[in-house]
Amino acid sequence: MQLDRPAEPSRKLIGLTPLIDVVFILLLFFMLTSSFIQWQSLDLTMSTGEGSEVSGEPPLMLSMTPDGRLFLPDEPLVLLDDNRVRDLLAGGNKSVILTPNPASSIQQVVWLLDQIGRLGAAGVSVNTGAAE
Template sequence: MKFERRKRYSALLDIAPLVDVIFLLLLFFMLTSRMVSAPAIVIDLPQSRTAEVQTSSEVIITITDQGELFLGDTPVILDDFVETLRACLQQKDTPVVHLRVDHEVEVGLLVSIVDCVKMSGCASFSIETESE
């Protein structure tokens, strides 16, 4: 009687294709992810204990510590601000404004900007802070 011997299978696993797939997935996610860049206008936001993270905004108004006024990334003169903001808000579906104000800005300037925002017909606005 003749017995057949079973073939011994090697327990080794070739991981080269696995490494290739991992690198391809890594490359895919790196190329398709959205790179988030910091705004070009540098300001020091005031601290807040109750600050909440908000989603991306429609209109961003920035006031630097020197009193420079920006609508998005574009510098704006305070005298023309109401008309410029009104034109910008008419292009948006949901007119929501976010104010990014340096903590060194005078309260009088902030109040005049808030008045301009209200005069431009803005439905709602918020003042951005950063958490402690």
Template structure:
């Protein structure tokens, strides 16, 4: 009597991808933690230049005024009379935030001053107007 040995297929022999998945998640966490998120106003503004322009830390509230007199906050066009309400809401979310007005160099000074005034009335202590450094 002879025994026949049949080979059973082995399902355990395979590639273990668990360490690879762990490494991908670690890399993902690393890039998320080290990335910086840039806030934008939603429109492109041609800022004026100034010799005394100083680099400022990132402001929490960005307000843009275009050359056509449009006011933009958080990628939404806002009426000048509604600036205070929007800024108050953003100020309530982050009380330590400062405001930065990105005014186009061809925008009307009156509208920029209205926006500045509305931001201050909303309770923002530090309001600045952005300018590019003169080369």
């Protein structure tokens, strides 16, 4: 006796064409909605330890901690906030010489240079030589 078995349903395969279309639409969506970084330049003067142009006031010497905070080398326990730096820069065309900590990242140094420039420094230099 022969039994009639129902035929197994055939598996429908997913077509690749609609899948590729969806991937391209998603790629286009993310490319159009993403924001691109606006690159800005930062003027930087590297100090060589030799004399530079003579001005009426000596530059403000600042040092930084490994975590990127500013302090005066003469007062190592006094960490400076934005208002204190603005007060130190007030009253003239004062330039700043920043001595970075060897453990600091370049991103922290660049961020501090930008921040000091925004607080009113006439010029910002980086002291790359060893502290004496």
